[in-house]
Amino acid sequence: MTLPADGETFDFLIVGAGISGIGAAHYLRERFPESRFALLDALEGFGGTWWTHRYPGARSDSDLYTYGYGFKPWRGRSIAMADEIRAYLGEVIEEDGLAPHIHYGHQVSAANWSSADRCWTLQVTRTGSGETLTLATRFLWMCSGYYDHAQGYTPPWPGLRDFQGQMVHPQHWPQDLDCSGKRVVVIGSGATAATLIPALAGQVEHITMLQRSPTFFSAQPWSHELEAPLRALDLPDEWMHEILKRAHLARSAEVVRMSFEHPQELRAYLIDQIRGHLPEGFDVDRHFNPSYRPWQQRVALVPEGDLFAAIRSGKASVVTDTIERFDATGIQLTGGQHLDADIIVTATGFNLKLFGGVPFNLDGEPVDFTRHVTYRGVMIEGVPNMAYLQGYFRSSWTLRVDLACELICRIVKHMYQQGRTVVVPTIAGEDAGMPRRPWIEPENFNAGYVMRAQERMYRQGDRHPWRHDLEYDEERAILPAVHPGESALAYR
Structure with missing residues (x-):
C-alpha cells in the first residue's frame, strides 16, 4: 500500500x-x-x-x-x-x-x-x-x-474509584478478560447489555443487569420466517436479498407507524411478547415497562429470546434501581440492596x-x-x-x-x-x-x-x-x- x-x-x-x-x-x-x-x-x-x-x-x-x-x-x-x-x-x-x-x-x-x-x-x-x-x-x-x-460514556458515580474489582466498558473490552466463575454486574439495559448477558451467562457464577429504568425489547428469530422456504427455491442471491429486505422493511415500518399512532397498543404488544419468555411471577411491569413511548428510544433486539433464557436459567437477574455509590466490593443501591461484584461492566452507552x-x-x-x-x-x-x-x-x-x-x-x-x-x-x-x-x-x-x-x-x-x-x-x-x-x- x-x-x-x-x-x-x-x-x-x-x-x-x-x-x-x-x-x-x-x-x-x-x-x-x-x-x-x-x-x-x-x-x-x-x-x-x-x-x-x-x-x-x-x-x-x-x-x-x-x-x-x-x-x-x-x-x-x-x-x-x-x-x-x-x-x-x-x-x-x-x-x-x-x-x-x-x-x-x-x-x-x-x-x-x-x-x-x-x-x-x-x-x-x-x-x-x-x-x-x-x-x-x-x-x-x-x-x-x-x-x-476513543472513549465510551461512563457517568460520574460516587465512589467509582473505591471499587477493587475490574471495571470494563464494552467499547474497550480486554480480549484476555476471564469472567469464569465471577460475579458480574452489567450497568445498562440497551442492546449491548442484552447481547453481553446471554453471551456470558454460561461461564459466570452470576450476572446481573442493573438498570436505572427499563428498555423495550423484542424477541425475534435469528432468521426471518421466509428465509427457509425462499432458500428452498434456490433463488438468485439478488432476489433473496430484495425479497427479505422488503419483508423486514414492511415489518419495521408497521412497528414505527404504531409507535406514533397507537403507542399504548404497541407497548402492550411488546410487553406481552416477552412475558411468556420469563419465569412465572417475574415482575415484568417493573423491569420491562419503560416510561417513554415505544421507539422514542431504540427497541433492543433479543434473538430467540436469549436474554430471557439466561434469566429463566437463574444465571442472570434484573435489578431496577439507582446507584447510591460504589464501594470496594460492588454497588450500593438507593433502595438498600448491595450488589456484590468481581467485574462491573459499564454498558452505559457512548x-x-x-x-x-x-x-x-x-x-x-x-x-x-x-x-x-x-x-x-x-x-x-x-x-x-x-x-x-x-x-x-x-x-x-x-x-x-x-x-x-x-x-x-x-x-x-x-x-x-x-x-x-x-x-x-x-x-x-x-x-x-x-x-x-x-x-x-x-x-x-x-x-x-x-x-x-x-x-x-x-x-x-x-x-x-x-x-x-x-x-x-x-x-x-x-x-x-x-x-x-x-x-x-x-x-x-
Whole structure:
C-alpha cells in the first residue's frame, strides 16, 4: 500500500472506513472511475463500530437484509455477529479494489477550506509514527459516524474509584478478560447489555443487569420466517436479498407507524411478547415497562429470546434501581440492596462526536456547527464541498448510506456538468427566517447519547430541504426525486 504523500491533492477524501466510508468509496468508484480518492481512518482496521466493539457476543441489532448494502446481497441469516459483518465489509473492499485507497492509523486533526484555492486542506497525523502531513482535496466526505471511538460514556458515580474489582466498558473490552466463575454486574439495559448477558451467562457464577429504568425489547428469530422456504427455491442471491429486505422493511415500518399512532397498543404488544419468555411471577411491569413511548428510544433486539433464557436459567437477574455509590466490593443501591461484584461492566452507552471531532475552518474562520442547519441530512448550510453520512435511528444505518450516496454523487456530477468547482447549500428567500430546531426533537427520539450532545450538534429547519429527522419510508421517495439544481444549492 502506498501511503499518501505530504502535500498530495485528491479529488475526494473520505474520512472513515466503516460502513459509511466503504459505501461512499463504492459509489465513487462506480460513478467517478477516473477520480483520485482515498479513505483515512484513525483506527487500525476497517469496520468502524465493528472494529471498536469486540465484546462477547457482539452482533447486529438490525437485520442484515436492510443493513447490508443495496449493491451487495447479504447471504447469511438475518441477525449477524460482528465478525460476519466485518467479513462482509471485507468482501466489498476486495471486490471493489478499495484496499490500496484505505489508509489506517491516519487521524485528521483539522479541515481548512480555502475559497481562493477552492479546496480543503486536511492536517493529518499518522498515529503509529506521529508523523504529520497535509493533504488537499476538492471534495471532502465525512463518514466517521458519530461514535467517539476513543472513549465510551461512563457517568460520574460516587465512589467509582473505591471499587477493587475490574471495571470494563464494552467499547474497550480486554480480549484476555476471564469472567469464569465471577460475579458480574452489567450497568445498562440497551442492546449491548442484552447481547453481553446471554453471551456470558454460561461461564459466570452470576450476572446481573442493573438498570436505572427499563428498555423495550423484542424477541425475534435469528432468521426471518421466509428465509427457509425462499432458500428452498434456490433463488438468485439478488432476489433473496430484495425479497427479505422488503419483508423486514414492511415489518419495521408497521412497528414505527404504531409507535406514533397507537403507542399504548404497541407497548402492550411488546410487553406481552416477552412475558411468556420469563419465569412465572417475574415482575415484568417493573423491569420491562419503560416510561417513554415505544421507539422514542431504540427497541433492543433479543434473538430467540436469549436474554430471557439466561434469566429463566437463574444465571442472570434484573435489578431496577439507582446507584447510591460504589464501594470496594460492588454497588450500593438507593433502595438498600448491595450488589456484590468481581467485574462491573459499564454498558452505559457512548459519547457522540460530531464529524470525528475535527475542527473546521472556512477561510481561517472557525465553523460553529450549532449556527448551521443541515441540507437534507447530507451537507451543511454554508459549508462548501463537504458531505457527510448519517443513518437512521429506527431503521438500518445503511439504508440511508445508499440513498445519501446516490444524492451526493448526483450533486457532484451536476457540478461537473455545469463547469463549476464549488457547491454550497445556501439558505435564501423565505427560508432565511425559518425557525432553527434542535438536531433531534426529544419528543421524536430521546436516547441518552442524543440528549447529551444536543448543544454540540448542527441544527435543522422546519421544512424541506433543511430537515433530516425523517424515516426511511419518507426518504426513499424524497431523496431520489431531489434535483441537484434545486435553489438551495449554489454552484460557482
